[in-house]
Amino acid sequence: MNANLSNLLEKPSPPRGDGERVLVVADDPGDSELLSTTLELAGYRVGTAGTGAEGMSRLTEHCFDLAVWDAVLLSHLAHLPQAPRSPRAASLPPHPPLLFLTTCDSLHHLVPELGPGEKDYVTKPLRIAEVLARVDVLLRRRRPERQADRPRYGDLVLDDATCRARRGSRALDLTPAEYRLLRHLLVNAECVLSKEQIGRHVWGDFRANEAIEKLVSRLRRKVDRDPGEPALIHTHRGFGYWLGGPG
Numbered sequence: 001m002n003a004n005l006s007n008l009l010e011k012p013s014p015p016r017g018d019g020e021r022v023l024v025v026a027d028d029p030g031d032s033e034l035l036s037t038t039l040e041l042a043g044y045r046v047g048t049a050g051t052g053a054e055g056m057s058r059l060t061e062h063c064f065d066l067a068v069w070d071a072v073l074l075s076h077l078a079h080l081p082q083a084p085r086s087p088r089a090a091s092l093p094p095h096p097p098l099l100f101l102t103t104c105d106s107l108h109h110l111v112p113e114l115g116p117g118e119k120d121y122v123t124k125p126l127r128i129a130e131v132l133a134r135v136d137v138l139l140r141r142r143r144p145e146r147q148a149d150r151p152r153y154g155d156l157v158l159d160d161a162t163c164r165a166r167r168g169s170r171a172l173d174l175t176p177a178e179y180r181l182l183r184h185l186l187v188n189a190e191c192v193l194s195k196e197q198i199g200r201h202v203w204g205d206f207r208a209n210e211a212i213e214k215l216v217s218r219l220r221r222k223v224d225r226d227p228g229e230p231a232l233i234h235t236h237r238g239f240g241y242w243l244g245g246p247g
Contacts, residue, residue, distance in 0.1 A: 015133060015136035019045060019171060020044055020045070020139055021062075021065050022039050022046050022068060023047045025054075025073060026070040031124075032050065038128050039068075045171065047064065055069065063163065065139060066097045066098075067099070071101060072106075098118070099119075099131075100120070100122075103124050120134050154232070154245070167229065181216070184201045188243070195240055198216075216233065216241055220233045
């Protein structure tokens with residue numbers, strides 16, 4: 001086959017995600033299923049909402065890196081609070097980048113929303129390659145900043161921008177207290193932390209030993225869940241806890 005023709009026939013690989021969380025807000029179940037399935041296959045973690053009110057609630061209570069929002073539900077975005085309410089989302093901007101879904105006939109209604117900021121749109125009927133490309137462009141601007149805020153130990157990686165953690169390819173679903181504890185252990189890796197040190201860092205005051213033991217136990221079940229992975233969180237009896245290689 002002619003080399004030039006071969007190059008033309010070769011399609012570039014579509015962009016892939018790095019575990020970023022994407023919220024799909026669409027009133028059409030078909031669009032919602034198509035987008036959520038495609039984005040998950042592309043390496044994103046996806047949440048969905050079927051109404052603007054539900055989408056607004058999820059945005060203000062949880063951490064998302066991007067929202068794909070049907071323009072027919074646009075009016076609800078005007079009621080988005082100026083600051084996130086969730087402690088886990090406290091470091092995020094008022095809302096993540098927005099990718100709108102719209103028809104060509106309705107585009108003139110959307111244009112005023114496309115001023116300064118991280119906003120873009122795709123038209124219906126949806127073309128998946130275009131959706132993935134626009135999602136990648138919106139998220140690409142944030143990735144360099146997020147990479148700088150990722151403390152790590154081996155295959156354990158924390159993202160301070162979103163208060164989330166991963167071990168290898170596995171996302172860890174942590175509470176705010178669990179994230180604070182894990183980060184404290186990680187930045188003090190190989191060092192034993194007493195229960196008093198942990199309590200004051202996680203809660204800002206003294207807590208009973210039982211509360212700290214329960215918190216460490218919950219965190220350990222999430223971090224060291226898989227039998228094939230070496231344990232990272234260890235107990236030094238009579239002294240406290242530490243994070244590191246096999247103990």
